[in-house]
Amino acid sequence: MSKFALKLYITGKTSKSERAINNLKNICDEELGGQYEMKVIDVLERPQLAEDEKILATPTLIKELPPPLRRIIGDLSDKEKVLLGLDLQPYIKPPQKKGGE
Amino acid sequence: MNPKGPEVEKLITNINGFDWISNGGLPLNRTTLISGTAGSAKTIFATQFLSEGIIKSNESGVFVTFEESPEEIRKNMRSFGWDIHKWESEGKWCFVDASPQPEIDTLETGVYDMAALLARIEFAIQKVGAVRVSMDSLGAFFSQFSDRATVRKEIFRITYALKKMEVTSIITAERTDELGSIARFGVEEFVADNVIIFRNILDEEKRRRTIEILKFRGTTHQKGEFPFTVIPGEGIIVIPLSAIELKQRSSDIRVTSGCTELDEMCNGGFYRDSIILVSGATGTGKTLIVTQFMNGGAEKNERCLLFAFEESREQLFRNATGWGVDFDTMEKEGKLKVVCEYPETMSLEDHLINIKKAIDEYKPNRVAIDSLSALERVSSLRSFREFVISITSFIKHKEVAGLFTSTTPTLLGGTSITETHISTITDLIILLRYVELYGETRRGITVLKMRGSMHDKDIREFQIDSTGIHIGKPFRNVVGILTGNPVQLSPVEMQRTAEMFRND
Numbered sequence: 122m123s124k125f126a127l128k129l130y131i132t133g134k135t136s137k138s139e140r141a142i143n144n145l146k147n148i149c150d151e152e153l154g155g156q157y158e159m160k161v162i163d164v165l166e167r168p169q170l171a172e173d174e175k176i177l178a179t180p181t182l183i184k185e186l187p188p189p190l191r192r193i194i195g196d197l198s199d200k201e202k203v204l205l206g207l208d209l210q211p212y213i214k215p216p217q218k219k220g221g222e
Numbered sequence: 223m224n225p226k227g228p229e230v231e232k233l234i235t236n237i238n239g240f241d242w243i244s245n246g247g248l249p250l251n252r253t254t255l256i257s258g259t260a261g262s263a264k265t266i267f268a269t270q271f272l273s274e275g276i277i278k279s280n281e282s283g284v285f286v287t288f289e290e291s292p293e294e295i296r297k298n299m300r301s302f303g304w305d306i307h308k309w310e311s312e313g314k315w316c317f318v319d320a321s322p323q324p325e326i327d328t329l330e331t332g333v334y335d336m337a338a339l340l341a342r343i344e345f346a347i348q349k350v351g352a353v354r355v356s357m358d359s360l361g362a363f364f365s366q367f368s369d370r371a372t373v374r375k376e377i378f379r380i381t382y383a384l385k386k387m388e389v390t391s392i393i394t395a396e397r398t399d400e401l402g403s404i405a406r407f408g409v410e411e412f413v414a415d416n417v418i419i420f421r422n423i424l425d426e427e428k429r430r431r432t433i434e435i436l437k438f439r440g441t442t443h444q445k446g447e448f449p450f451t452v453i454p455g456e457g458i459i460v461i462p463l464s465a466i467e468l469k470q471r472s473s474d475i476r477v478t479s480g481c482t483e484l485d486e487m488c489n490g491g492f493y494r495d496s497i498i499l500v501s502g503a504t505g506t507g508k509t510l511i512v513t514q515f516m517n518g519g520a521e522k523n524e525r526c527l528l529f530a531f532e533e534s535r536e537q538l539f540r541n542a543t544g545w546g547v548d549f550d551t552m553e554k555e556g557k558l559k560v561v562c563e564y565p566e567t568m569s570l571e572d573h574l575i576n577i578k579k580a581i582d583e584y585k586p587n588r589v590a591i592d593s594l595s596a597l598e599r600v601s602s603l604r605s606f607r608e609f610v611i612s613i614t615s616f617i618k619h620k621e622v623a624g625l626f627t628s629t630t631p632t633l634l635g636g637t638s639i640t641e642t643h644i645s646t647i648t649d650l651i652i653l654l655r656y657v658e659l660y661g662e663t664r665r666g667i668t669v670l671k672m673r674g675s676m677h678d679k680d681i682r683e684f685q686i687d688s689t690g691i692h693i694g695k696p697f698r699n700v701v702g703i704l705t706g707n708p709v710q711l712s713p714v715e716m717q718r719t720a721e722m723f724r725n726d
Contacts, residue, residue: 132337141332164338168345177320178367179338195332202331206489 124151125157125207130171132164132179137196141180145199152209182206192206230441233354233390236274239460243444244435248390253381254438255413256394263431263452264300264394267420268356269295270457271392272315273304281353284315284346284389286339289362292317303456316346322366330368333363336376340383345388355391357386364407374407375555375600383411404436415439421447427603428569433460449608451571459575463608471714474674477588477623479511480518483693484652485591485677487669492650496673497614499644502654506665507629507686508546509533512590514690515625517547520557524587529577530562531596538562546689559584570609578616588615593627594644600695610644643704649673657683657697657708666703668694 129145131138142161148155164171164179175184182193184207193206232449233248241247243637248254272283280579287295296306296315309315320339320602347355360377362693367373378391384391394415394499395405417436422429450460476491485491500511511530519526530538538560541551550556563573563582583587591597591613598606612636617624626644651670656663668681681703 130338132335132341137333137335144332145283149553157460164341168341172318172342172345175319175321175323176338176342178336179335180334181338190326193331194325194328195330195334204326206329206331 123134124186125153125184126155127159128174128183128185129161129182130176130179131161131165134163136220138163139180140198141196144200144203147184148197148200148203148207149214151206152204189205190198230438232441234279235271236278237270237460238435238456239448239450239459239462240458241457242462243448245442245444248392249438249441250390251385251388252415252439253384253391253393253413254416255409255419256392256418257409257418258394259422260398262420262422263294263450263458264307264420265290265358266299267357268304268392268394269299269304269457270302271356272354273299273302273306273457275354276309277416279353279463282316282350283354283356284316284318284343284350284352286320286343286355286357287358288320288322288357288366291317291321293710301454303455304457313350314482315658316352320366322362322365327391331725333372334369335372336380341374344383344387347404347513352389352633355389357391357393359394359396360409361396361406374409376415378407424562425604428600428602428605430605431571431575443543449571449605451569451575453572453575459571461571461574461608461612465613467532473621477524478518478522480512480516480521481691481693483682483684484511484514484691486674487641487667487680487682487693488650489676489678490559492623493674494623495618495621496649497618497644497647498623498650498652499628499648500625500654501628501630501651501657503630506587506654506656506657507691508629508654508685509541509592510691511626511654512592512625512685513538513547513549515560515588515590516552517542517690519623520532520552520555523557525556525585525712526552526558527557527580527586527589528560529589530560531565531589531591532593534548535562536723540718544688545686545691553725559586563597565600570597570605573597573600574609577613580608581620581622582615584653586622586626588623589649591627592626593629595627595629607670611647614644614647653704655681655706656701657681657700657703659697659700659708659710666697668704676682 130143146214149159149207162170164176178194180196184191191206193203197203231250233250234247256264256267259635267514269460272285275281276285299306307313364370364373384583387494395409397405404417416438419434421432433446433450435443448460448462450458450671452458453683473494475494477494478491500508502508516526516528539549549558563702566603594610601609650672653668653670655666666681667684669677682693682696684691697703699711699713701711
């Protein structure tokens with residue numbers, strides 16, 4: 122499995138931010154087995170980074186690697202959807218009707 | 223203007239004409255919603271708001287774009303003479319790029335807010351010390367997210383934050399049609415304090431742009447729609463119709479019409495600051511009256527300005543020569559300026575602005591427009607009426623003599639639409655009429671009204687030859703000239719009528 126490079130943009134230490142960080146950590150630990158690098162960026166501290174990355178909503182998760190580049194906005198509370206966004210399938214693959222390769 | 227402001231202060235925008243209709247600009251430190259259909263010049267207004275701030279008031283600005291990329295805006299706005307790129311490098315302009323990025327897949331899971339956007343806007347405001355903020359446009363913002371309720375709540379939060387940061391902002395929104403609700407997505411419910419509506423209506427096959435300030439909470443503004451135009455190199459120019467205040471001075475100095483007999487009919491000439499309307503069918507001699515009016519001015523060393531919309535320069539000069547007037551020399555001596563333009567080359571609003579500009583630059587003592595009817599062709603009735611009112615009041619304020627011609631649609635008698643619109647604001651109306659007598663057409667002239675002066679009430683015959691116009695005797699034995707139905711009377715009948723009205 123290739124290594125994941127993830128950036129999570131948050132705005133301040135709000136409950137929404139905390140929730141997103143925890144959700145992401147859990148998913149990564151469970152699904153990626155430590156094969157990931159995760160950076161948390163607080164927009165309030167680094168507004169220029171948010172400008173460069175054109176972030177509007179927070180929390181925003183950016184999957185930089187492996188390609189394709191993908192954004193997931195929200196507090197990542199829907200695990201299935203997050204996995205989909207990370208191009209990972211949940212445990213059982215075949216029976217799903219839909220879903221990308 | 224309105225020097226003693228009420229409770230809410232205003233920020234002077236420096237957008238041409240807008241500060242007048244808004245009684246002094248946009249409400250200070252508040253957000254104003256600009257709503258309009260596609261192509262109603264919202265983005266131009268948003269850009270101009272910042273540009274005029276930088277150019278004229280040295281106030282920096284932040285442009286938040288939800289729709290076009292900064293690169294596109296920089297490029298599109300160059301034609302107005304706004305060098306955004308330069309201002310960015312000087313630290314006077316800052317973009318917050320919130321335009322959609324279709325190349326990146328975006329997914330939504332769970333709750334989110336727009337705190338990052340707000341942080342970026344605040345960061346940009348601090349970076350350039352912005353006084354003005356433009357956000358363009360809400361529709362494009364909404365379409366980037368599925369959760370409308372969140373977006374709505376966040377816009378409210380952003381406008382609230384902007385108010386606290388003491389910046390004056392505008393935010394544009396789309397309307398689906400000209401007469402429906404204020405804006406899509408019900409945005410007026412949360413950006414409700416100040417609303418301006420831009421319209422772009424197809425009226426009698428002509429596009430007509432108007433701006434209307436719907437409401438300014440806690441402060442005053444002019445009511446109703448005002449036409450505006452968008453001009454390359456300048457941007458939006460609002461035409462404040464009711465900026466017309468009847469406070470021009472009135473002069474009792476008389477100036478010559480360029481024709482001695484006509485001066486006599488007017489009891490010694492036109493008043494120096496009067497508006498004169500010359501009305502007649504085609505070929506009755508309107509352009510001749512104009513030519514003589516110009517010539518009369520030049521002879522008295524006045525500066526004369528002629529706008530010709532019917533004939534080319536060459537034609538005008540040739541005709542003038544035919545009447546013994548040398549336009550060439552007058553122009554060389556700097557006493558005359560002739561502006562020839564086809565009415566169809568631009569919209570009436572643009573003509574209005576050009577005419578005003580020419581008057582401001584040349585500073586004439588007398589102005590003639592030949593003819594107003596030619597301009598009538600290129601506009602809707604309503605635009606034309608506004609044009610006429612606006613131009614007459616402008617000329618009156620400059621305290622110069624203005625002479626307009628108007629062509630009547632029928633050969634004999636009749637009035638034109640032009641007359642109906644402007645007869646009440648003109649000080650002097652001269653009618654030129656064909657009179658059919660003994661199987662030939664002759665020409666008659668009469669002074670229909672003249673404000674503040676006695677004038678000749680006769681309908682006089684006039685001739686045109688190589689030295690111009692020659693006014694002769696009244697048509698004594700003809701009635702019905704004005705109605706276009708001349709009937710001859712026998713001398714007996716005339717005498718009887720005269721007897722009936724004798725006062726003794």
